[in-house]
Amino acid sequence: MSPRKPARPAASRRATSPRKAEESAAPASRAWVCEAEVVEGLEDIARREIAIHLDNRVELKAGPQGKPLPGLVRFNYTGGLRALLRLRTVQAVYTVHRFAVPRPKALLGDQHFRRLLAEIDAIKAAHPAGSFQTLHIDAAGADSAVMLRLRQELAQRSGLKPDPEEGDLLLRLRRSPGGGESWDALLRISPRPLATRPWRVCNMEGALNATIAHAMILMTDPTPYDVFLNLGCGSGTLLIERLAYSAAKQAIGCDLNPEVLACARRNVEAAGAVDRCQLEPWDVRALPLPEGSVDALSADLPFGHLVGSHEENLALYPALLAEAGRVARRGALFVAITHEVRLMESLLAESAQWETLAAIRVAQGGLNPRIFVLRRR
Ligand SMILES: C[S@@+](CC[C@H](N)C(=O)[O-])C[C@H]1O[C@@H](n2cnc3c(N)ncnc32)[C@H](O)[C@@H]1O
CATH class of the missing domain: 3.40.50.150 (Vaccinia Virus protein VP39)
Structure with a gap:
């Protein structure tokens, strides 16, 4: 088999304008695979809040041997993203997108790159315009040439500024759990973790999470x-x-x-x-x-x-x-x-x-x- 042609740099292709993509990727309701980060010890109460709050639109997943995963709640959900923004016992919620690729470099390929962009637009569309300014990738080897290029091109195409430290739009990349040749892209659904409350204008040492x-x-x-x-x-x-x-x-x-x-x-x-x-x-x-x-x-x-x-x-x-x-x-x-x-x-x-x-x-x-x-x- 001939070696695969390197993917054309995504940014060099003609782009739909970020705004247009945002509008077209704002579905009122669709199916999502989600992952919530929770404080360890609060998995059960977070699961209960998710089940009650999202009612029959959610399917909670059990961890291995039916036990909760420490600090994590995984669930499938059908509906609009805004409902997830109202969860109060979770630190942050991510949408999870599986890519059948052997390594992150392949995410620069046209099909995968477009899919990633559409998912970013779907997250942005759940918030008022201007809520997201920066994009950060959290991954092993985040400073590698491939990751830097991915960050640069995704940021450019979604109208954001690449940020090496942190980002309003946070993309985490990891090998899919359970082995196999695939990678998961996790997109945080909010510009700040949900645990960062808008009401906190005054902090004190020892304040409770x-x-x-x-x-x-x-x-x-x-x-x-x-x-x-x-x-x-x-x-x-x-x-x-x-x-x-x-x-x-x-x-x-x-x-x-x-x-x-x-x-x-x-x-x-x-x-x-x-x-x-x-x-x-x-x-x-x-x-x-x-x-x-x-x-x-x-x-x-x-x-x-x-x-x-x-x-x-x-x-x-x-x-x-x-x-x-x-x-x-x-x-x-x-x-x-x-x-x-x-x-x-x-x-x-x-x-x-x-x-x-x-x-x-x-x-x-x-x-x-x-x-x-x-x-x-
Ligand atoms: C751990 S802090 C509470 C922090 C708070 N949950 C927050 O998130 O900011 C404990 C508080 O108890 C208060 N405290 C200690 N002794 C007290 C007393 N005898 N009567 C009233 N408050 C007291 C302290 O002033 C302190 O603000």
């Missing part, structure tokens, strides 16, 4: 009739994610530190939630709330690393659990995350107020804190 916060909120079984209390609210992550889920009868965030409360206020304003919540300078050890008046609670407790210290936590945690127990109504759920696992376990083992329903190990910033789901006895 918003997807973990949202998962914790789902674990409180929220209803619109709840009086909800976020203890030690910091920059407001749990409070804002609570209100993003649904209205509440009352939603309160409290923190002793006026600086972080000011930061929370800015985020709450950016989230458009000012009229729907209260931010209070309360000490979680002495809350000015009546006994049994709160339906659901959450807390991202000081881990004792970036925020607080282990010595302080030895006094803070028992006082906080007791005060939370005082203001919680019977049956109220309290969902708290901490890296002080032993301290929390030993306090809960002796608690007359709190029953432990679950302790879920998650990965955050190189640590493995636990989410404790507690019920007021």
